[in-house]
Amino acid sequence: MTPDKVHEILKAKHAQAVSAFDPNPKHPSIKIAPEFWRVVAKTLRDDCGLDYLVSLTAVDRAAELEAIYTLEVMDGARCPIHVRVLVPRDNPLIATVEDIWRTADWHEREAWDLMGITFVGHHNLVRILCAEDWEGHPLRKDYKSPDTYHGIKNNVT
Amino acid sequence: MMTPYTLVDWVLGDGAGWIARFIGAVLVWAVPITGFVSFVGLLSIWLERKISAHIQCRLGPMEVGYHGALQTVADGVKLLAKEDLVPADADRFLFAFAPILAFAGTVVGFAVVPFGPGLIVADLDIGIFYLAAVGSLEAIGVIAAGWASNNKWSLFGSVRAATQVVSYEIPMGLAFVTIAALAGTLSMSGIVDQQQGWIANWFLFRNPFTWIAFIIYYIAALAECKRAPFDLPEAESELVSGFHTEYSGMRFAIFFLAEYAQMYVVSAVAVVLFLGGWYSGIAPLDAAVGTGVAGKLVGAGIIVTKSFLLVCVQMWLRWTLPRIRLDQMLYLCMKILMPFGMLTLVGSTMWEYYFPTPEIAKVGGGWTGNTVMTGVVVAIIGTLSLIVYVRSVIRSTPSLRAASNP
Amino acid sequence: MNAPHIPKAFAASDVRSEEMLLNMGPQHPSTHGVFRVVIRTDGEIVIDSESHVGYLHRCFEKHCESVSFLQSVLYTDRLDYLTSMGNNLAFSLGVERLFTDLVIPERAEHIRVICAELNRIASHLLAIGTYGMDIGAITPFLYCFRDREKILSIFESICGQRLNYNYVRPGGVAYDIDDSMIAAIKDFCKYFRPKAQEYDDLLSNNDIFVRRTANVGVLSKELALSYGVTGPCLRGSGVKRDLRRDLPYSIYSRFDFEIPVGTGERGTLGDCYDRYMVRVREMIESLRIVEQAVSQIPDGPFKTDQIKGKLRPPKGESFIRVENSRGELGFYIISDGKDVAYRVKCRAPSFHNISLLTDISRGAMIADMVAIIGSLDIVMGEVDR
Amino acid sequence: MDWPTIMWWVFAAVTLIPALMIVLSKDIVRLAFWLLASLSGIAGLYVLLGADFLGFAQILVYIGGIMVLILFGIMMTNRDAVLMRRGENTGGTTVVGLLIASVSALGLLKVISDTKWKEVPPVDMPATTSPIGEALLTDYVLPFELVSILLLVVLCGAAYIARRRAEEN
16 A cells, blocks of 8 residues: 555545645655544545554644654555644644544543643543643643642752 | 370370479470471571572572571561551451461461471371361461451452362362371371381372372462462462562561471471371381480481472472462362362272282381382383373474574 | 453353452552553452553653754663663664665664664563563573573673663764674574573473463454554564564665564464564574674774764654564654754554553453563553653 | 369350350451351360360361351452441340340250259270261261262252352343
8 A cells, every 4th residue: 555545545535635645755644634534534444454553643833733643554565654634723623533543542642641632532531641630731842841740849940 | 085295294204293294295395396387487488598599590698697598587687677567447456466377377287297206296196187177277367367458469369368278178188088098097197107118118109099199289288388389379470469468577477487387387297198207218227217316316307308308399399380370270179189189089998908008018017019019000100191291292392493493 | 353351261250249449550560660450350350451551751752852862862762671772773763764865884784783683682581581470480580581681791891781772873873893792792692592492491381381371361463453563462463564574674674584473372363372472482583683693794884974063854754663672663753953853752562562451351360460461561661651 | 173174164265255256246357256266165175075076177167168268258248337347236126135135045044954964074085086987987877978968969059049140140
């Protein structure tokens, strides 16, 4: 499953969902509009055979937050394709894909915990790495470390 | 009728009053027994450390005393000095009482364990039965410890201990009965006396079935002592430390001591029942054992050495085998040891009926055709099964051998 | 999706007792770090469990956004602290991938492969040893440590560290190796090949060990794929996938080695025994790679001379994965042309491997729970980052 | 006073004081351990009577088997404050209880005082084990076997009931 082939299939099935395609052989990526993400994800798994969610990377792009889903065929050709979903920073909502790739469960929790992207429909969207009562999303670029946490002083900054 | 004061009578004569006899019994037995239990504990713990170390390519304790011989004493002092912690919400009375119960349950077993010819606290007519009865007392202490700790892991440990000890009493009892049926007595010294003479007179070699009975007994004894592969009640990788997770300092040390004392008790019983007790297995030498003070001491040396050898086997097993699972533990007891135990009992009595041991052999005569035949049968069957087993293991070895030769 | 494994003896769940909530961890000897599972049990049988991670979270990704690329390598050591060479290698390759025309010297590539494979052996030795300990066999652990020490001593002579090496860096390696070190590695290969048989004798063919691991924690191929499980856990389920062969990085395509997969030889395909056996066999294959690499190591520089002064990769994004001893370790690196990364994401294999614990432990016993966690071979430094 | 008499008093105390504590104790686990002490006292009395086999059978069966099972059962129940404690007495139940207890106590006292107790001079009794064995396998072989079968039926029945309930769930 080459990136071009994936692009073709997506173009044919969800023409308006694909907003950009970068066939760079070292780092192929497809940009998907957030509102179509769930149906596209189903197509990616079922029609393109991308059954392996390698990684979910959340990136802070100043005005927007980006979720990069790295997908691959587990049993066969190896060429990861990066699917980008960009959402506005003030209302970061993306549909969950935890039932499509089960590993997305913990990855979405991590992305919510550290970057603050809300995955709509996730069954248990709670913090995974930070403490349950932690405030803020540490990987956002405008994040300020708290001065104290339960009386423990932050003397790094 | 029981004769609880064998040695006291021997020292004081029959004419002494009951107060003198009572005090004599306490002095003559309680103090040495406690001392012996402590000695057994210290020596076993040191042995365990050295044996485990040498099995694992290490040296073990080397600093305190010759090859670390005094390390255990130093550790005991350290444990004495430790703070005595009781968890919050624990049942304080039971928590304090449990180690004592476990230790007492073990020490009462020493009452019928002979230390040599005539050197026995109480040579009860029902010696083996007594052992079977008090064998489970330690479990009560363990159960109390796990319950009183107010810790779920400890509770799991004590529930496992209860399951294990109650189940393994049955195969152990079957092995006892097998020997009792052959010996015609339940008395410990009575059983030993029948094994006088050459090594073939030991109950282990009396007929092919006693060999199985010995294996059954030893496996059940491992389970009663909660030693690997039956250390489920402690299971440090599963239950953290099982029933004694919350114990520290001296209370922990008492549990420890009880465990090692029980290892000695079950080994000594195995020696008495199957391995000729205080007899060396060499007929001319045995004639002298038990006569006079020197003879008694030689006998004592023989039985204690044999027992410690069996204790070492327990340690060897512990540091070699992984732990079995709860259901496998019960499977082994209910579906393997118990049927085989019953088979052994029936088979052994049948064998004795059809090939009766001549009276001369029973009282310590020489080799008899029967015992020699038994030995040959056991040797052939044992060797064959060993060969079959080893071959099957080698055949079923995964292809690592092939993979390691490119 | 997958039928949860139920021990045969309890298939009918004969007698039910009251349910109990058991808190396993964060400090438990068999959770391999500060990992917590809340188990709902019926007697000793696990009805359900919930994993809690994050106790070791130390903001690796945030750190990488505030220190230079070269300093970040140091933090990768602490991810999977048993395979630091592999972590260094993955991050270095990721940074190198951002450049367009960077050439890594041959000698450096060989040293990287040797170190990564030796480290894989050391890591698998620890995995096997601790696994034996989880099952209750303490002795194999010390045998494994005896041999692991030899590898650590080689590493110490190479880079001065025994655990967190910080040795493989973008552009090459930190120091050259000399003939005495090559001789030590050759000696180790000679020494270790027969020793590997010892583990078979100690554990693999032990009847109790087989009974404790075979048919326990069966991980079906479908479940493994869905959870993105990689490494020995995936290969244990019968999937022949190894990035060293399928998506070769560095110079792995030149070496001749096998990819061991689970066969279900003692039980069901994908059980704990298969995962364990894959690790045992992988050590031999790693040894073969080391032998080949050592025998053909060329002379020359040990790091590239194209990087001068501060390491400033061009603007861009790169994603790299390497086959680490626990699975595919990936780094998504975004650079905005500065000497500090804009964003680094670590795709940790243990994070995927442990997330399926709930699914494969249902219906097992508490003792099996320990066996299952041990067979997944997690390192919490990597899960929590 | 000779030592058997003293030991008799000791064992009597070990039997009766824990028995009293069983009635007075409110914690179920403590109660089980008092029961343990009481049963050991009875075993001691048996031994004192020369029935040493019976005495250790008491320990083997009651303490080693039944007590462990009782404790096992108690532990398997939830550690619930209400379950673990017995109910508080109200005035009415106390009165009724006292009434019943005194009536039965009077009856018992009457029986004890009316019985003509045989006084046997202490004798060195012979071993009890082989007579028990012989009696069980000759004169009493039928009752012995019947009891065994009854126990077997009870065992199977218990397993069956437990299994049925699990399936219904």
